[in-house]
Amino acid sequence: MEFMLARRGKRRAAATVPDSGLTGPVDIPEAPSPEKPKDLKSRLARMRTSIAGTVRGLPKVARLTWQASPALTILITLITLLSGLLPTVTAYVAKLLLDSVVAAIQHQATTTDIVRVAVIQFGVLALTAISSALTTVAQTLLQERMTLTVRHQVMAHASELHLAYFEGSASYDVLRQAAQEAPRRPLSMMNSALGLVRMTITFSSMIVLLVVISPVLAVVALLAPIPAFLSQSKYGARTFWQTFLMSPIKRRMDYLSSLVTTDNYAKETKLFGLGPYFVDRFRKLGEVSYERQRKLTVKSNAASTTWGLLSTLTGSVIALYIALEAVGGRLTLGDLALYTAAATAVQTSVSGLFTAFSGMYENNLYLDTLYKFLDTKPEISAPAEPRPFPSTVDGHIEFRSVTFTYPGADEPALDGVSFEIRPGETVAVVGRNGAGKSTLFKLLCRLYDPTSGQILLDGVDIREYDPVELRRQISAMFQDYVTYQGTAAENIGLGDLDRLEDRPHIEESARRAGTDERIERLPRGYDSPLGRWFDQGVSLSGGEWQKIALARAFHREAPLLILDEPTSALDAQAEHDLFSRLRELASGRTTLYISHRFSTVRQAERILLLENGKVAEYGTHEELMAAKEGYAELFTLQARAYLDEVPAGC
Numbered sequence: 009m010e011f012m013l014a015r016r017g018k019r020r021a022a023a024t025v026p027d028s029g030l031t032g033p034v035d036i037p038e039a040p041s042p043e044k045p046k047d048l049k050s051r052l053a054r055m056r057t058s059i060a061g062t063v064r065g066l067p068k069v070a071r072l073t074w075q076a077s078p079a080l081t082i083l084i085t086l087i088t089l090l091s092g093l094l095p096t097v098t099a100y101v102a103k104l105l106l107d108s109v110v111a112a113i114q115h116q117a118t119t120t121d122i123v124r125v126a127v128i129q130f131g132v133l134a135l136t137a138i139s140s141a142l143t144t145v146a147q148t149l150l151q152e153r154m155t156l157t158v159r160h161q162v163m164a165h166a167s168e169l170h171l172a173y174f175e176g177s178a179s180y181d182v183l184r185q186a187a188q189e190a191p192r193r194p195l196s197m198m199n200s201a202l203g204l205v206r207m208t209i210t211f212s213s214m215i216v217l218l219v220v221i222s223p224v225l226a227v228v229a230l231l232a233p234i235p236a237f238l239s240q241s242k243y244g245a246r247t248f249w250q251t252f253l254m255s256p257i258k259r260r261m262d263y264l265s266s267l268v269t270t271d272n273y274a275k276e277t278k279l280f281g282l283g284p285y286f287v288d289r290f291r292k293l294g295e296v297s298y299e300r301q302r303k304l305t306v307k308s309n310a311a312s313t314t315w316g317l318l319s320t321l322t323g324s325v326i327a328l329y330i331a332l333e334a335v336g337g338r339l340t341l342g343d344l345a346l347y348t349a350a351a352t353a354v355q356t357s358v359s360g361l362f363t364a365f366s367g368m369y370e371n372n373l374y375l376d377t378l379y380k381f382l383d384t385k386p387e388i389s390a391p392a393e394p395r396p397f398p399s400t401v402d403g404h405i406e407f408r409s410v411t412f413t414y415p416g417a418d419e420p421a422l423d424g425v426s427f428e429i430r431p432g433e434t435v436a437v438v439g440r441n442g443a444g445k446s447t448l449f450k451l452l453c454r455l456y457d458p459t460s461g462q463i464l465l466d467g468v469d470i471r472e473y474d475p476v477e478l479r480r481q482i483s484a485m486f487q488d489y490v491t492y493q494g495t496a497a498e499n500i501g502l503g504d505l506d507r508l509e510d511r512p513h514i515e516e517s518a519r520r521a522g523t524d525e526r527i528e529r530l531p532r533g534y535d536s537p538l539g540r541w542f543d544q545g546v547s548l549s550g551g552e553w554q555k556i557a558l559a560r561a562f563h564r565e566a567p568l569l570i571l572d573e574p575t576s577a578l579d580a581q582a583e584h585d586l587f588s589r590l591r592e593l594a595s596g597r598t599t600l601y602i603s604h605r606f607s608t609v610r611q612a613e614r615i616l617l618l619e620n621g622k623v624a625e626y627g628t629h630e631e632l633m634a635a636k637e638g639y640a641e642l643f644t645l646q647a648r649a650y651l652d653e654v655p656a657g658c
């Protein structure tokens with residue numbers, strides 16, 4: 009892995025393709041070779057390191073396979089052991105058959121002897137066929153179970169992880185890889201490992217057989233495949249790095265492809281005439297990657313075939329030697345057949361051993377990502393003894409010198425923020441883009457913890473509560489709300505799992521959000537599927553979706569109501585209606601909302617103005633207007649823009 013990281017660093021330095029791939033040269037760095045060990049000693053040393061790393065990965069994979077299905081794991085292990093021996097037994101029985109035929113011709117054996125060997129041969133062949141069928145069945149079933157197990161583990165773990173993990177690009181990459189690549193890797197690793205065991209058994213038993221015939225032959229058979237093995241190992245590693253280096257390019261190609269084939273992007277790509285440009289970029293990247301792949305494939309195959317021919321030549325010379333020995337009567341015809349079969353088997357198993365090992369090595373790299381992901385501890389979790397919530401939560405919120413810097417960011421998004429919201433009060437949060445408004449909400453929901461300072465709910469630091477319980481006390485709608493591909497009722501019901509199918513409450517929530525009439529007009533009312541995933545799914549407008557998301561927030565009757573730009577997509581009438589209802593909706597709850605429209609902001613009991621992550625002003629509309637500072641300026645700016653349009657006399 010260290011080796012890999014070193015390479016990664018190099019790749020970053022060498023990469024000439026800009027991260028997005030949308031512009032810039034289309035070039036792929038060469039597969040690295042300067043660190044390639046030149047001599048046999050260092051080659052072996054590197055092999056030892058990779059073998060050790062790979063072998064260390066095995067117990068975890070075995071555990072995963074066992075978790076997926078103990079019965080199938082036992083079955084596949086037994087079959088592997090058996091099928092490792094079968095080629096040797098088959099070759100030996102073929103020798104016996106040939107020897108008994110020759111003996112019968114020379115009148116030293118009877119037809120019965122031949123029939124006996126033929127029956128044994130049938131048994132061995134039948135066993136081979138059965139074990140191969142059983143392997144297929146066990147592998148297919150195990151693959152299914154394994155995929156389910158790993159996907160389940162990844163999903164369960166992802167649902168526990170803190171938001172920062174999803175918002176950081178490096179960690180998100182790990183998550184994507186764990187979710188997409190990992191499910192098929194453990195079985196692949198297990199198969200490679202079992203393949204390794206099978207090949208080793210075949211290989212060793214064949215060597216034992218050969219030693220019995222002639223120890224010299226055994227040594228030669230052992231040495232003959234080495235040139236091919238070395239050449240394969242050289243190109244195998246190079247192929248891995250090539251694939252590794254090309255993966256970012258492949259990702260960029262996928263991205264370019266999605267830009268032209270995904271509905272969400274279609275409007276804009278058409279409007280800006282970007283389609284042909286993206287297609288052309290895709291083609292260029294594709295050509296470079298194909299060319300690189302072609303060179304490597306041709307080179308590696310040419311080399312391994314050349315070295316392979318050397319092994320074949322050695323094999324043939326020895327076969328000739330055995331044939332002459334057989335003619336001289338020093339070896340039997342069966343020995344000749346056995347040697348030929350054994351030499352081929354040894355050769356196949358040596359290259360099989362390599363393939364299995366390089367498969368394990370590669371799979372292990374992917375699995376490392378899976379384990380890394382599964383080993384990540386959620387940064388925000390319940391304390392050992394979480395403080396229970398009282399039966400009624402008042403909703404008294406206090407920020408005490410809260411400073412927060414996003415992981416990896418240079419500047420704090422919130423800087424020494426202090427303010428207090430009385431129970432049941434409605435507060436509007438305003439400020440320019442990037443002032444820290446949404447961040448404030450994320451901290452209140454404990455999606456992040458402050459870098460310093462404290463957030464208190466009813467006088468208690470929110471870190472003392474179980475975060476899951478804390479979030480139960482909050483109804484929230486974020487700017488980037490989710491549009492669930494489900495029915496209208498499900499879209500709303502998901503706001504409170506305890507009331508997922510409570511139709512009267514869902515309808516009431518829809519009414520509160522002002523979307524009840526629209527839903528009733530849908531072809532199947534609340535049971536109408538929304539979104540494009542469904543054949544008959546209804547495509548809603550942006551504002552209509554926003555009202556559904558609002559209804560989902562209202563569905564949860566929590567003491568805190570948090571709305572991040574709840575009316576950004578609503579028409580003027582809908583916005584007015586919502587805010588006229590907000591008093592009713594907010595009654596008995598502490599409510600915070602972010603808005604850029606000052607007509608709605610002034611309706612709040614108090615207004616919090618954030619500037620560059622700091623509280624600039626906090627007070628009632630009247631107080632802030634009287635102060636004639638930031639808020640008053642922004643308000644007047646917006647009001648003037650409207651008033652200028654108002655005809656005189658109105």
Ligand SMILES: Nc1ncnc2c1ncn2[C@@H]1O[C@H](COP(=O)(O)OP(=O)(O)OP(=O)(O)O)[C@@H](O)[C@H]1O
Pocket residue numbers: 175414415417421439440441442443444445446447448
């Ligand atoms: N996940 C994140 N990682 C790093 N920085 C972030 C992240 N989210 C926001 N920021 C940064 O934190 C600052 C505050 O962002 P925030 O989303 O809170 O602003 P906002 O006031 O809600 O803006 P807007 O009005 O545009 O929604 C911004 O400078 C932004 O770039």
